Amino acid sequence: MAIGYACLVLGVSGTQMKSCLLKEACEEKLMDITHRNLVALDRIIDYNIHNNIRLFRISSDLVPFGSSPINHTEWWKHFDGLLKAIGRKIKDSGMRVSMHPGQYTVLNAEKPDVVARAVADLAYHARVLDSLCLDATHKIVLHIGGAYQDKEAAMDRFAENWRRLDENIKRRLIIENDDKLFNIRDVYDLGTRLNIPVVFDNLHHEVNPCDGERDEFVWIERCRSTWREQDGRQKIHYSQQAKQKKKGYHSDTIEIDRFMAFYKALNRDDIDIMLEVKDKNLSCVKCINCTAGDLNFDVLEMEWDRYKFSILERAPVLYDEIDRMIGERAGLTPPDFYKLIQRGLESKGDIESHTEAVLMVWDCINREATEKEWQAFHKRLERFRQQQTGLGAVKGFLRKLAEKYALEHLLNSYYFFL
DNA sequence: CACCGTCAAGTCGCA
């Protein structure tokens, strides 16, 4: 069983995907961005390995305009060594990766040119995974596409276009229920008809349920049979509805009690769960820690080290409480710990608590800083306290110093982006 | 540094 997250890591420098505008795309720029993105991917994989994360979705932005005729760089040849090295790390660590083309990749479109572009896009995604030398358990997840006022005909068109795909795309392609048109029954029917594994997405199912059977676990069990030996473990998508947002909107973070209830009811150790949530790796680490049977308390201590500045910034009283509990090393289960963290993050704090956190971070920098930096810091802090600048300006300054002096402890914390 | 409009792509629904 693995729990994963999609596309980007929060709080790890050098892991962001770069993009460029179409009008500025030239060979040199495309190659440069592709190279930087591959280096970023390599760092993400390292991060995943170090944090015991064994499921990850690679961003489609890896190669800018990767499926557009604008990009005629042969990136897979040029970066062959780097790609193979990354793929090697993925395999050696037992990680499983996937990709997920977006809403513009419509295999069942009525217009032949739209279909042609969708095929080209799938070929691009398959080429990424092929270039990493990964087997067919590393999948490409796709939605069925448009309905065009006739779902049956639209599904038939999907089937027809699917049959014409190259085998190396077909062996990776899996399909998922969406939040508007094709519910889990539609996708399951199509999946069984074509022998394509089906990904069940719980939030899409909630927003776009099918007739008849509604129970999500029944559907997960049904979808299980669409996964063959060569496809690897069954995979599902899990997300929670953001409160006070439109239906289907992903929450900022995973509410741990609800996840644990789902996880226990699911009761499967042969399934992969891809989380779709705004805080990405943060919720992923949280869910992994809460489901690990033999969690070392050191892991919670590590997490506290990453969260503590953000908690002090917002809720100093709670900070003391959690810090004491962590110090005592007892009576704190991972879900309880994360619930306290969540409560802290939901607070706003005030200028005093903001200052307290700033000073605590400064304390980590102080011994490295020059006299000039000391002065610059206190000048900024004073301006913040007079409300002449925002907290962001002070934190930005601290971040730069943390980077300058390579203070890993601060750079690995969540302080600068939570 | 903060803010905001814009960006490759397709479909659907509403005015």
Added chain:
DNA sequence: TGCGACTTGACGGTG
């Protein structure tokens, strides 16, 4: 018939 939402982050220009 045409335009905004979808969903989302990053870029690039401006203040």
